[in-house]
Amino acid sequence: VNSGALAFADTMQRLGRRIVSVRVARQNFSSACAAASRPGPAIEEVRVPLRQLFFEAGGLLTPLHKDPSTRSMFAPWYTALRYLHWLDDSNDLRVKKDFKNSQVDARYRGVFAEEVAIGVMAVVVQNLFAVTRISNMAEELDLSGYSGIVADFLALGSSAATGKGTGLIIESKGSLGTQVSSARQKHAMEQVAASKLFKDPTIASSVGVTCCTTIRYADQRKSTECWVNDPELDEQSPTEFRSGDLWRH
Numbered sequence: 438v439n440s441g442a443l444a445f446a447d448t449m450q451r452l453g454r455r456i457v458s459v460r461v462a463r464q465n466f467s468s469a470c471a472a473a474s475r476p477g478p479a480i481e482e483v484r485v486p487l488r489q490l491f492f493e494a495g496g497l498l499t500p501l502h503k504d505p506s507t508r509s510m511f512a513p514w515y516t517a518l519r520y521l522h523w524l525d526d527s528n529d530l531r532v533k534k535d536f537k538n539s540q541v542d543a544r545y546r547g548v549f550a551e552e553v554a555i556g557v558m559a560v561v562v563q564n565l566f567a568v569t570r571i572s573n574m575a576e577e578l579d580l581s582g583y584s585g586i587v588a589d590f591l592a593l594g595s596s597a598a599t600g601k602g603t604g605l606i607i608e609s610k611g612s613l614g615t616q617v618s619s620a621r622q623k624h625a626m627e628q629v630a631a632s633k634l635f636k637d638p639t640i641a642s643s644v645g646v647t648c649c650t651t652i653r654y655a656d657q658r659k660s661t662e663c664w665v666n667d668p669e670l671d672e673q674s675p676t677e678f679r680s681g682d683l684w685r686h
Contacts, residue, residue: 529661558648562607622666
């Protein structure tokens with residue numbers, strides 16, 4: 438038994454079977470994005486196992502299949518080790534009010550918000566778009582010699598209307614305590630809109646979404662929420678790629 442195994446066992450015990458909720462709001466969905474997503478209300482509560490949220494965040498931040506040192510089952514749980522003690526015990530995804538203290542470096546709060554927002558983004562797009570595969574493009578895709586703008590994540594889902602494969606180009610932003618600023622939301626939409634579509638035989642159509650997640654403190658009235666927006670994509674000059682070289686396994 439090594440220290441990594443003991444830390445993993447302790448993390449699993451503390452995560453337990455806890456379920457947390459996030460308020461998800463769809464905004465400005467085009468007909469194509471609406472067809473790709475499952476039917477549902479404009480605003481809804483999504484409940485997710487805390488284990489899944491941390492696994493998705495850790496897996497996307499720690500590539501699982503390139504570096505042999507990150508292939509262990511422990512690697513995706515690194516985010517949980519770092520941040521589990523930040524969360525309060527409510528059924529909502531919230532941060533203890535103690536972390537408002539000025540002695541907590543604002544940089545750590547920013548990193549926490551961005552990394553946990555990635556986990557929220559992953560479970561939200563799985564819920565809305567039946568996503569089965571998702572990859573961090575900066576980590577997985579060879580962008581050498583490519584001068585265009587590329588959003589952070591690429592996912593493969595299944596259209597609710599046609600059942601055919603749908604590619605999603607996704608940008609995630611996160612904030613703690615206050616809503617993601619309009620300037621950052623705008624930048625996220627610009628990144629997605631400027632990203633070129635990716636062609637693959639398994640993808641019948643592509644849509645772009647931004648996921649802007651605000652994680653609340655325990656003493657705030659508002660709930661943690663993820664705003665899912667639909668910028669229009671530039672359909673000119675799609676870039677070819679082989680999905681087998683890109684998808685996280």
